[in-house]
Amino acid sequence: MAEKTRYSDAELEEFRAIILEKLEKAKKDYELLKAAVMNSDGNDITDTSPTFKVLEEGAATLSKEEAGRLAQRQMKFIQNLEVALIRIENKTYGICRETGKLIPKERLRAVPHATLSIEAKMNGAK
Numbered sequence: 001m002a003e004k005t006r007y008s009d010a011e012l013e014e015f016r017a018i019i020l021e022k023l024e025k026a027k028k029d030y031e032l033l034k035a036a037v038m039n040s041d042g043n044d045i046t047d048t049s050p051t052f053k054v055l056e057e058g059a060a061t062l063s064k065e066e067a068g069r070l071a072q073r074q075m076k077f078i079q080n081l082e083v084a085l086i087r088i089e090n091k092t093y094g095i096c097r098e099t100g101k102l103i104p105k106e107r108l109r110a111v112p113h114a115t116l117s118i119e120a121k122m123n124g125a126k
Contacts (some may be wrong), residue, residue, distance in 0.1 A: 004102055011105075016088050017107045021110045023081045026074060033071035036066050080113035087115075096120050 007015070087093035094103050098120035107114055116124070 005095075006091055007102065010090075012088050012091065012093055013106060015093060015112060016085065017018060019084050019088070021046060022027050023078065023085075026078050026081065030071060030074040033067050033074055036067040037071055039064075077113075084113040098124070099100060 024034060050110045084093060092104075094108055095101070095102050096117040096119075099117055103114055103117045107118060
């Protein structure tokens with residue numbers, strides 16, 4: 001049997017659902033971080049509440065600088081997810097940009113915006 005060169009439309013829809021769910025959560029997290037940077041909520045306790053799951057235990061607040069860095073990383077994550085949705089539309093999602101082979105489903109479920117297989121990522125790291 002020939003090796004599969006792309007994921008089926010049904011499989012792509014499964015990945016689209018995963019990405020949309022992660023995108024929604026990422027946007028909410030981004031808004032929380034942005035609010036912490038802007039201090040738009042005034043001087044109440046919202047910016048020190050446990051909503052920030054990215055904080056290490058014991059840390060009570062995020063400095064504006066830290067929140068800014070996290071917000072930037074979050075925006076990059078959102079952009080990567082949005083680009084992954086475009087790859088789904090183009091039916092090129094899940095294809096390693098180095099090897100041209102399918103990225104295993106397990107990797108895509110864990111890192112839905114991945115464009116490299118583990119093999120290609122490891123080869124590039126050398």
